[in-house]
Amino acid sequence: MTLPLVPVPTRLQWHQGAPVSLDQSVKVRAPHHLAPAVAGMLGIAEQHIMTTDGAWASGQDQPSCAVVLSETTGDGEGYVLRAGDGVVALTGSRMGLLRGLATVVQLRDLAAPGAPAGQVPAVHIEDEPRLAVRGLMIDVARHFFGVASIKRVLDLMAAYKFNVLHLHLSDDQGWRIEVPSRPELTERSGGTEVGGGPGGFFTVADYQEIVEHAAVRGIEVVPEIDMPGHVNAAQHAIGALNDSGEPAEPYTGIEVGFSKLSLANPATAAFIDEVLAHLAAITPGEYLHVGGDEVHQMPREEYREFARHLALAARRAGKKPQLWGEAAVAELPAGTRVQLWDSNADHAPVVAAARAGAGVVLSPGDRVYLDMKYHQGYELGLDWAGYVQVRDSYDWDPAQYAEGLPPEAIEGVEAALWTETLSREEHLFTMLLPRLVAVAEVGWSAQEQREWEDFASRARAHAPLWEDGGYAYHRSTQVF
Numbered sequence: 466m467t468l469p470l471v472p473v474p475t476r477l478q479w480h481q482g483a484p485v486s487l488d489q490s491v492k493v494r495a496p497h498h499l500a501p502a503v504a505g506m507l508g509i510a511e512q513h514i515m516t517t518d519g520a521w522a523s524g525q526d527q528p529s530c531a532v533v534l535s536e537t538t539g540d541g542e543g544y545v546l547r548a549g550d551g552v553v554a555l556t557g558s559r560m561g562l563l564r565g566l567a568t569v570v571q572l573r574d575l576a577a578p579g580a581p582a583g584q585v586p587a588v589h590i591e592d593e594p595r596l597a598v599r600g601l602m603i604d605v606a607r608h609f610f611g612v613a614s615i616k617r618v619l620d621l622m623a624a625y626k627f628n629v630l631h632l633h634l635s636d637d638q639g640w641r642i643e644v645p646s647r648p649e650l651t652e653r654s655g656g657t658e659v660g661g662g663p664g665g666f667f668t669v670a671d672y673q674e675i676v677e678h679a680a681v682r683g684i685e686v687v688p689e690i691d692m693p694g695h696v697n698a699a700q701h702a703i704g705a706l707n708d709s710g711e712p713a714e715p716y717t718g719i720e721v722g723f724s725k726l727s728l729a730n731p732a733t734a735a736f737i738d739e740v741l742a743h744l745a746a747i748t749p750g751e752y753l754h755v756g757g758d759e760v761h762q763m764p765r766e767e768y769r770e771f772a773r774h775l776a777l778a779a780r781r782a783g784k785k786p787q788l789w790g791e792a793a794v795a796e797l798p799a800g801t802r803v804q805l806w807d808s809n810a811d812h813a814p815v816v817a818a819a820r821a822g823a824g825v826v827l828s829p830g831d832r833v834y835l836d837m838k839y840h841q842g843y844e845l846g847l848d849w850a851g852y853v854q855v856r857d858s859y860d861w862d863p864a865q866y867a868e869g870l871p872p873e874a875i876e877g878v879e880a881a882l883w884t885e886t887l888s889r890e891e892h893l894f895t896m897l898l899p900r901l902v903a904v905a906e907v908g909w910s911a912q913e914q915r916e917w918e919d920f921a922s923r924a925r926a927h928a929p930l931w932e933d934g935g936y937a938y939h940r941s942t943q944v945f
Contacts, residue, residue, distance in 0.1 A: 469575050469926035470568065471902050472626060472909035473919075474592040482549025482587035485531055487573045495534040499562060502681045503534070506566045506623065532569065534562050542628070542683075543593030548572065548585045563683035564626050568592065571624075575926055596863065598826055598877025599908035600629030600687070601901065603893075604836075606636035606698070607719070608658050608884040609665035610893060616678050617890070621897070621936065623682035625905035630679055631687045631754060631879060634667075637697035637716045637724055641666045642688065644743050647703070647736075654698035657715045659885055669747055676749065687787060688744050691756030692737065693763065693771045697724040705732040719885040722761030728771055737778050745782035752802065753779045758789035769795045776801050787826070793818035802876060804828055805867060808850050812867040819874035827863050828879045833904050835896050836883040839939055845886050845896060855941045859903035859920055862912050880904045891937040898931055898938035899924050 468477065490513060495503050497516035504511045515530065532553045544557030544565035555565040568590060576582040601622055603615065619630060634641045640654035643666060655666035667675070676686050700706045700713040706726060707713055713724070726733045744753055755775040760768055772788060772795035779786035780798055787802040793814035797803070802824045805815045808831035819825050830837065830850030837853035838846040858880075864872045880901060887893055902924055906915060921944050928945070931938050 467919075467923075468572070468586070468588070469923040470571050471920070471923050471927060472906040473914050473923070474568065474590050475911065475914070476591040478589045480549060480587055480589055483551070484584040484586045485548050485551055485553050486584050487531060487553070487569075488583060491532060492530045493532040493534070494530040495532075495562075496536045496559075499534060499536075499559065502563055502683075503532075503566065505620075505681060506563075506570055507532070534566075536562060541593065542626075543591075544568075546588070546590040546592070548589075549587030553585050560628075560683050563623070564592070564594075567624055567626055574930055594626070594909045595911050596875065596877040596908045598629055598879065599627045599905065600631055600826065600877065600879035601627055601897075601904075602631035602633060602689075602828070602879055602881040604633040604636070604881075604883045605641050605667075606633055606639045606658075606691075606884075608662065608888045609639065609641060610884070610890065611665060612667070612671050612674055614890050614893065615675050617936075618893070618897075619675070619679050619682060619684055620934075621894075621901070622684055624930075625902055626909050627905060628683060629685050629687055629877075629879065630675075631689060631881075632675075633689045633691065633754075633883075635690045635698055636695045637721070638718075639664045639666075640698040640702060642672060642690075642744070643668045644740055645669065646739060646743065649702045650699065651702075653702040653712070654715070657698065657701070657717060659717055659719055660888070661717045662888065672747055676747070680749070685750040685752075686748060687750060687752045687754050688748055689754035689756060689787075690740055690744065691758070692775060693726040693756075693768070694722060694724060694758065694760035695756060696726050699726075699736070700724060703732070703736065706730065706736060721759045725760055725762050726771075728767075728774060734774070734778075737775065738781065741778050741782040741784075745779075745784050748784070751785050752787045753782060753784040754787040754804075755779050756789060757792035758806070760791070765794070773797065790815050793823070797821075797823055800824075802826055804879065806830055806834070806881065808832070812870070816867060816869045819871055823874070824876040825870065825874050826877050826879050827866055827875060828881050829861075829866060830881075832858055832861050832866075833878060833880040833900075833907075834883070835880050835900050835904075836885070836887070839941060845892055847883075847885065853900065855900050855903055855921075855924075855943045856917055858900040859907060859915075860917050861907065863907065864912070878904060878908045894931075894937040895939050898936060899927070899941060899944055902927065 544561035772792040776786035
């Protein structure tokens with residue numbers, strides 16, 4: 466018998482014992498700080514949670530609990546789950562318990578052989594991730610998606626054990642994050658987007674709401690301000706960033722590579738430091754993404770200098786820098802992450818940067834750019850990296866993707882969803898699902914455990930969960 470779990474766990478054994486019934490009144494014992502996550506992920510009221518460092522929330526005597534979470538020290542994401550005879554017991558660090566909760570939800574909601582949905586079968590699972598970084602990038606600059614949509618993205622990510630949300634907050638078409646010291650950024654460039662739509666932006670309070678929603682689910686938010694290219698929105702808002710001193714015209718198309726900042730302009734360095742310091746102050750995670758891609762109008766040496774300046778600026782702001790793959794040609798400080806994305810480019814600079822000590826996050830366009838069309842003629846998406854079907858997102862090995870890339874330099878994988886052609890939430894999730902769950906398994910499960918036909922069968926079983934959650938998805942013929 467098999468269970469349709471995604472990602473496939475490291476080790477799973479069936480054992481003797483009755484399944485455990487879990488409903489919305491299930492009683493849970495958990496560390497106090499995990500109560501919001503338990504309530505949110507299991508869909509239960511917090512009064513049903515007895516915290517281990519406080520009284521039972523309703524004031525009743527301590528009940529017998531159907532779900533017991535035991536926290537260990539450390540920061541790994543591995544967990545042990547034992548279920549049967551009335552109890553589901555989870556053991557792990559805080560992060561491990563959150564990943565284990567995602568498994569509990571799948572066990573409860575996906576009917577096991579011989580058991581109805583709502584019951585967790587008698588199993589013993591020991592599970593841990595293959596890669597430390599399992600991310601998703603959402604572009605809110607080309608078309609803006611608000612707090613409610615991003616929270617739904619985060620809920621979906623948590624269900625499949627992702628741990629990084631990368632938000633692309635600025636581009637030629639719009640500026641999406643409030644910077645109180647530079648109000649013109651959102652006043653002028655928060656209301657533009659591809660096609661002339663209304664745009665939008667996150668206030669500081671909005672952003673903090675997203676960060677908190679993510680943190681409760683064990684997801685780190687990495688904000689990106691893309692520089693030195695993709696900056697027309699900034700230059701539309703702040704004329705001093707242009708050589709002419711005059712604001713640029715707003716841009717609502719989808720071409721790339723025409724805009725750039727210059728360090729020769731005295732306004733540029735001050736702008737970079739001010740914006741990154743603000744982002745760092747409202748972002749609890751370790752990383753700031755400072756862009757670096759598609760700077761087509763800048764000589765190589767000037768670009769190298771600018772990329773290094775950006776990385777050092779992130780350091781000055783108290784964060785580690787992350788940049789797109791083009792920045793691998795620069796002299797980058799220790800602790801920098803380089804994100805390989807262009808599947809049509811020579812990977813040698815990224816390999817060289819990795820050998821010099823940079824960490825690498827793999828986002829190859831021909832595998833995990835989820836804005837690529839599923840097939841020729843598909844109504845959404847682009848096709849510069851080819852067509853990306855579900856199997857393309859699944860059937861690859863990160864350790865083998867780039868020749869010569871040291872496996873120990875690969876920190877993780879990150880899917881990317883650019884929104885040039887996506888203007889509604891339905892579009893967003895149709896392009897994510899089912900490819901996102903394929904990426905989830907690539908990042909979490911060992912290569913030797915993964916097999917396409919088995920995955921397709923398991924992924925198919927998740928469609929009712931997406932439907933119940935109101936998530937649109939593409940009925941790929943490879944899966945359905």
